[in-house]
Amino acid sequence: MPELPEVEGVVRALVPKVEGKTIEKVELSQTIYHSWAEGKQCIVKTIEPNLFEQALQGMTISKITRRSKYIYFHLEKDDNQYLFVNHLGMTGAWFVVQDLSEITEEKFRKHTHGVFYLTSGELLVYSDIRRFGEMRFIVKEEEHPPLMQMAPEPFEPNACYFFLEKCELPKYQNKPIKEVIMDGQVISGCGNIYATESLFKMGIHPGRKTNRISKQRKIELFEVIRNILQESIEMGGSTISDYRNINGEAGGMQHRLKMYGKKICPQCGNDTKSMVIGGRTSVYCPQCQH
Numbered sequence: 001m002p003e004l005p006e007v008e009g010v011v012r013a014l015v016p017k018v019e020g021k022t023i024e025k026v027e028l029s030q031t032i033y034h035s036w037a038e039g040k041q042c043i044v045k046t047i048e049p050n051l052f053e054q055a056l057q058g059m060t061i062s063k064i065t066r067r068s069k070y071i072y073f074h075l076e077k078d079d080n081q082y083l084f085v086n087h088l089g090m091t092g093a094w095f096v097v098q099d100l101s102e103i104t105e106e107k108f109r110k111h112t113h114g115v116f117y118l119t120s121g122e123l124l125v126y127s128d129i130r131r132f133g134e135m136r137f138i139v140k141e142e143e144h145p146p147l148m149q150m151a152p153e154p155f156e157p158n159a160c161y162f163f164l165e166k167c168e169l170p171k172y173q174n175k176p177i178k179e180v181i182m183d184g185q186v187i188s189g190c191g192n193i194y195a196t197e198s199l200f201k202m203g204i205h206p207g208r209k210t211n212r213i214s215k216q217r218k219i220e221l222f223e224v225i226r227n228i229l230q231e232s233i234e235m236g237g238s239t240i241s242d243y244r245n246i247n248g249e250a251g252g253m254q255h256r257l258k259m260y261g262k263k264i265c266p267q268c269g270n271d272t273k274s275m276v277i278g279g280r281t282s283v284y285c286p287q288c289q290h
Ligand SMILES: [Zn+2]
Pocket: 265, 266, 267, 268, 269, 270, 285, 286, 287, 288, 289
């Protein structure tokens, strides 16, 4: 699943290609329409697909930004401002092409769910193999409460303090540290990959209870998370399974990962172990992490 650095990579690649351009029309997939007809809301949430298509018609994408793992397309029409918010879910990917045939990987081409025709002639294409992604058209963030509950960006000065405060809440105190640092209301944008790496670097067992870690160690852990997220942004993110930047481009961070997906610990040479924490598989070294 794309985490903060991967989403940042998508945003940075989209900005020069899409910012300032105007949407002529939108075409959503039959899969989306069928799901709505069955009372499910596949990818497009809250607003009916035909209304979503109409709403975005004629809008200018004035700015594209990232907030945690969300992509915000800031839209403008007749001096009014709107937001088109996208979450990539497990396998969402964006392409900017002249023609759909330019999407060379068949699995992405086959699972195209949104084509945004730009007046400049290009197609902005959303593809999603597993369809866990989300698209929302809203006027303000307040319309979708989870957007308001996200922790500050980890690079903001108050983010570490925010994390420490949250750790003190009864709700989090007895939870495994890995589950807590992966909670977007505690730290923004840290998922399984970077949580695994950070805990390995700190020598902390992923299942350790949050209140069994000293304040000083928590501060160090936060710094490690922030640094690894920054390093990964600079590397273009980790290309694992179906994550792509845009137009199928890969990042390079996966070559620097030391524990995520590893069978052997690079530090001591022993076999790694895995356990399920908060519903996610967690790899760790029983020798190096306590
Ligand atoms: Zn080890």
